[in-house]
Amino acid sequence: MKDEVIICRCEDITWGDIRKALEKGYTTLDEIKRITRAGMGRCQGKTCQRIILNEIARFCRKKIDELPISTFRPPTKPVKLGTLAGDNDDQKC
Template sequence: MDKSTVVCRCEEVNIDEIETAIKFGAETFDDIKRITRCGMGPCQSKVCLTPVRKIIHNYTGKQLNEIRPSRMRIPLKVVRMGALAGKKESAQIASVFGESVEEGESTDE
């Protein structure tokens, strides 16, 4: 394959970028993810995981079973810092873009 072949379509990461990350010391998919953003797009590495692992295998000689897949993280929701600090008024969020509202308050203007 050509070095400009895109492996991660979501983040537009090509083979050359992955090999460069390996030259800089990346040894796992998560290392490559941190350096290139490969696997951080909407598909969450469902498309690029296997090709990247194969590139790591071809470049380093490690067996595929030694190359761990990406660490999956659960989706999170936005939490205001005030809610984490225990401020009651920050506990109810009307919108990610709006301010906290008390129960019974309307967000319409």
């Protein structure tokens, strides 16, 4: 893969950014996320995390199932603060 290939589209993180982190010894999804911001954008890694996991597995010569994944955090998709603030319907649900 060429260094210029964009892996995380939300944060504009390239394969080169991720390769450098791997070569420095950061070989978990959490570390790569924290160092590069890959997976921290609007889609929260729904697009790029599998690609990065694949590349970590290849780099570490491990199977994907052996690799720890990141915690999935709420919300499932972006929610406007105005929508959140207007929700007072606890009792009704």
